[in-house]
Amino acid sequence: MDRVPLERKVLSENDRIAAELRARFQEHNVLCLNIISSPGSGKTSLLERTLETLPRHDRVAVLTGDIQTENDANRLKRFLFPVKQITTGGTCHLDARMIERHLADWPLEDLDLLFIENVGNLVCPSSYDLGEAAKVVVLSVTEGEDKPLKYPSIFFKSDLMVLSKIDLLPYVPFDMNAAAENARKVHPGMEIVKVSCLTGNGLHEWMTWLEQRRSAHKSPVEAVS
Amino acid sequence: MHEMGIASSVLEAVRTEMRRYPESYPCKVGVRIGEMAAIDPEALRFCFEAMILDTDLASIELAIEVCPRRHRCLACGHEFVVHDYDCSCPKCSSLGTTCISGDELELAYLEVEQYGSSTVGAKST
Numbered sequence: 001m002d003r004v005p006l007e008r009k010v011l012s013e014n015d016r017i018a019a020e021l022r023a024r025f026q027e028h029n030v031l032c033l034n035i036i037s038s039p040g041s042g043k044t045s046l047l048e049r050t051l052e053t054l055p056r057h058d059r060v061a062v063l064t065g066d067i068q069t070e071n072d073a074n075r076l077k078r079f080l081f082p083v084k085q086i087t088t089g090g091t092c093h094l095d096a097r098m099i100e101r102h103l104a105d106w107p108l109e110d111l112d113l114l115f116i117e118n119v120g121n122l123v124c125p126s127s128y129d130l131g132e133a134a135k136v137v138v139l140s141v142t143e144g145e146d147k148p149l150k151y152p153s154i155f156f157k158s159d160l161m162v163l164s165k166i167d168l169l170p171y172v173p174f175d176m177n178a179a180a181e182n183a184r185k186v187h188p189g190m191e192i193v194k195v196s197c198l199t200g201n202g203l204h205e206w207m208t209w210l211e212q213r214r215s216a217h218k219s220p221v222e223a224v225s
Numbered sequence: 226m227h228e229m230g231i232a233s234s235v236l237e238a239v240r241t242e243m244r245r246y247p248e249s250y251p252c253k254v255g256v257r258i259g260e261m262a263a264i265d266p267e268a269l270r271f272c273f274e275a276m277i278l279d280t281d282l283a284s285i286e287l288a289i290e291v292c293p294r295r296h297r298c299l300a301c302g303h304e305f306v307v308h309d310y311d312c313s314c315p316k317c318s319s320l321g322t323t324c325i326s327g328d329e330l331e332l333a334y335l336e337v338e339q340y341g342s343s344t345v346g347a348k349s350t
Contacts, residue, residue: 001252006242006332010234010256093227124227126263127330149310153263156328185310188320 014128017096021103021131028108031217032116034130036154037138038147039120042164044072045197046138046206047115051079053207059110063102064117065094072117082106093124096131113214122147126154133217134159141165142172145179152186160191160209167196231264231330232272236282238332246337253286253336259329261294294327 009015025032035043047062054060061082064072073085084102086094099116116132118125126135137158139147142165148155155161161183163176176194183190193209195202239254258264266289273287294307298314299321305314307327313320 001336001338002249004242004246004335004337006238006255006334008238008332010231010238010330010332012238013234091230123263127227127231151263152310153261153328156261156324185312188312188322 011127011129014096017100018129018131021096021099022133024108025114025131025133028111029218030108030111030114031214032114032130032132033213034116034118034125034132034135035138036118036122036125036135036158037120037140037164038122038143041120041138041140041143042197043117043120043138044075046162046164046195047076047117048079049197049200049203050115050207050210051076051081053203054081056080059112060115061106061111061113062115062117063094063099065098065119067091067119088119092119092121093128094118094130095128099130112218122151122154126157134213136160136162138162138164139179139183141168141174141176141179145175145182148179148182148186155183155186155190158187158190160193162206163192163194165196165198166194166201167198228265228268229272229276231269232276235273235287235332236276239282239285239335242335243337249337249339251282251285251335252338253288255288255290255333255335257290257292257329257331257333259292259294259327261327262330264330266291290333292326292329295325296322297325298322 037043044064051060062076063084063086064076065086065088066072067088067090070085073083076083086098086102088094094116116130135158137154139161141163163179180192183192191209193202193205195206235254235256239251243251258266270287270289277283277285295304296307296312297304298317298319300319301314301317303314303316304325312322314322
């Protein structure tokens with residue numbers, strides 16, 4: 001019996017494509033964000049409010065993933081930025097190959113910012129690198145403050161947690177401090193913004209985070225080591 | 226539930242690797258799964274066994290090593306296993322610690338046996 005060392009990632013094929021995508025994004029100075037949450041947490045609403053706020057000439061595009069329907073793409077196309085729907089037909093996450101395929105006819109030199117709205121799922125999307133610069137996890141206040149402890153992987157891997165639907169706080173028992181504490185237990189130092197896409201409350205903080213990421217991406221002086 | 230895709234990737238890697246050993250057959254494949262990797266080891270085993278059933282790889286065993294989340298203290302250099310999400314250093318209480326493992330989803334090794342050796346066709350139960 002011989003033991004042969006393999007020592008490589010199980011998803012090495014996905015990771016290979018993701019690394020190629022990341023290199024292409026860097027070459028063209030495109031900031032790519034992978035937005036993940038459970039279904040119905042408000043990923044599309046956050047993107048609607050974001051696209052509504054950004055100037056029309058901004059070089060922004062969205063890939064939005066779902067198992068079925070073009071509903072989200074139709075909602076986001078109203079803002080006249082390039083939007084493409086990825087329907088997975090049953091797969092519970094997006095993988096790097098789907099991104100590569102759907103970007104094939106989009107010239108990256110025309111973009112500065114690419115949002116990828118993942119399939120609603122707090123588990124599987126965390127295993128698949130899409131070549132993004134950062135993952136953003138959205139948690140709505142109706143889901144309970146213990147979600148970061150129940151689904152640690154995605155909170156561990158995300159740079160930012162967006163606490164959404166804060167307009168519902170008077171009606172639901174949700175402890176914001178406990179949610180933040182739980183997220184930072186899993187991911188010490190995690191950045192958090194609190195937003196309501198309905199009232200617009202907190203959107204300024206989200207847009208500020210986004211702009212900071214965009215400018216850091218353009219001049220990556222501080223990003224070294 | 227993406228363990229089916231993960232199991233399929235493991236088997237694909239086994240088949241690719243076995244092309245280098247035409248005189249042998251695979252007995253065991255070892256994988257490492259971090260506790261923060263969002264993979265359920267039992268679901269992975271279930272999918273793996275379902276996929277090899279009635280194939281030429283039916284006798285291959287899947288060995289899963291679950292890796293705990295480990296951090297290194299940036300102040301004193303102490304390395305420790307994180308229990309109950311407490312990431313502070315147990316030695317110097319510093320909160321400045323960095324994750325060094327626990328996120329693995331890796332192929333560790335493959336055990337192969339030459340055709341014609343005494344254990345051909347044997348399957349440990």
